[in-house]
Amino acid sequence: MIDPKRIRENPDEIRTLLERRKCPVSVDEVLKVDEERRSLQVERDRVRHELKQASDSIGQLKREGKDASAAIARTGELKQKTKDMDARLSEAEERFEALLWQLPNPPDPESPDEDTVLRSWGEKPGFDFEPKDHISLCEELGLVDFRYAASYAGARFAAYTGEGARLIRALESFCLDLHTKEHGYCELHPPVLARAESVNAAGQLSKIEDMYALKNDPLYLIPTSETALINYHMGQEIKEQDLPCKYTAYTSCFRREAGTYGAETRGLFRIHQFEKVELVQFTHPERWREAFREILTNAEKVLQLLNLAYQVKVLSPTESAFQASLTYDVDVWAPGADAWLEVSSVSNCRDFQSRRNKTRLRFSDGSLGYPFILNGSGTAFPRLVIAILENYQQADGTVRVPEALRPYMDGKEYLGR
RNA sequence: GGAGAGAUGGCCGAGUGGACGAAGGCGCACGACUCGAAAUCGUGUAGGCGGCAACGUCUCGGGGGUUCGAAUCCCUCUCUCUCCGCCA
Secondary structure, eight states: OOOHHHHHHOHHHHHHHHHHTTOOSOHHHHHHHHHHHHHHHHHHHHHHHHHHHHHHHHHHHHHTTOOOHHHHHHTHHHHHHHHHHHHHHHHHHHHHHHHHHHOOOOOOTTOOSSOEEEEEESOOOOOSSOOOOHHHHHHHHTOBOHHHHHHHTOTTOOOBOTHHHHHHHHHHHHHHHIIIIITOOEEEOOOSEEEHHHHHHHTGGGGGGGSEEOSSSSEEEOSSTHHHHHTTTTTOEEEGGGOOEEEEEEEEEEOOOTTOTTSSOSTTSSOSEEEEEEEEEEEOGGGHHHHHHHHHHHHHHHHHHTTOOEEEEEOOTTTSOTTOSEEEEEEEEETTTTEEEEEEEEEEOTTHHHHHTTOEEEOTTSOEEOOEEEEEEEEEHHHHHHHHHHHSBOTTSOEEOOGGGGGGGTTOOEETO
8 A cells, every 4th residue: 555644745746646547546535534534633632631631530549549439420521522533533544544445556657658568588489380379289289178177167267187287287396496496585385265354465355356255254266376475474574684585486376357258268378277486575665676677587587498489568557456566577479379478477566565464674773664575477377388389389289398397397308299 | 163271562471450551581772890702780672643843642462342441351353272073
């Protein structure tokens, strides 16, 4: 959430920034309720102070063995007044909080009005045959059983089979090894179910219609392990000297994808459950750029080691997530689909999430603040699988295994051979 | 799921209705002593909200209640521990 002081002190700046997101919440409304709440608090504190003093003097009388019943009788009105003020104040505070929680992260000034490709890496492969799309490759090589997944779980699910399942497992180990051994991340394996509070801290409850909720428990299936990782220090203080804290996790991710029917409904491109390796860093507010570049580099490294062409683009405020102030996407080239596929999204959420889940930062001078939290995929698998299959397909219908993955596949050189 | 016991400051731990935001200890910071250190002694050591500040107010796991007054009594929720059950 946004620092209320920042809104109070720079309302015009916040208004302008939020307009870039087409945010429906009015800053004036927030200011109005804030003002209301503050003046109520002054009044409430005053009334309560009177009551406390009265109580103290009753205690004093009793200690001296004097009769206090007259003094007690006089507190009745004060007590009622305090109760009324309490109710009015907490009502105003609730309204204020509710408004505040609805505000998205103001976009970074760097974010452009339109998504913009910044650079690209690698060569698109040339084929002397007509490249197939991943759906044909999966079916012909028996890597994914869509029919089974549909009858077992429903439309838009995938069940990897045989070498396909093996490929997913190889990718998991490959990515986690890279990020833990080479990039210095601490590996976690968190629950994929989370409380509303945790999901909300991450900013994802703003799209509740996209979340899977359980019937018998107040829990949600997480849409990304970002949810788990950004809450790792919830309610805690991190010491400045312990920064940056870097975490990675491989989890399944669950998204209802409500309202996306009709578009890209076949194959692995957009499915309800997918696997992803996530990277999260808690950083010093002044060093977020370093962390941002690092996470982006870490994600790119996966594609570079697999020798897949990709492009990096910076997203406009309307495209970036509710909780993010700046987002870069990494899109991998998929020749069968003849398209760039988003496999990673790197975001700076500043102190937006740490304020929500009360992760605080103890500076070495003793003062207290909030760490910046950044996240990025490193990377999302179904689309990485699409890219591998389509880029590495051979004329004979088999798929060459990228060399970097072979150690994780018992040295296997080709899928389907 | 059943039965019981707990949750107090950075940590340990006292506190069962009034002088308690909270004894004592540890830790930490500063000062004294010292050539320096250890030991010792002294001082200080939570956060939120509001306020320029003085200060006020809130917080003893969370929420609600009783009371003039709650860390303390009552209800409720969460979490932890022990035993039983059930499992992977």
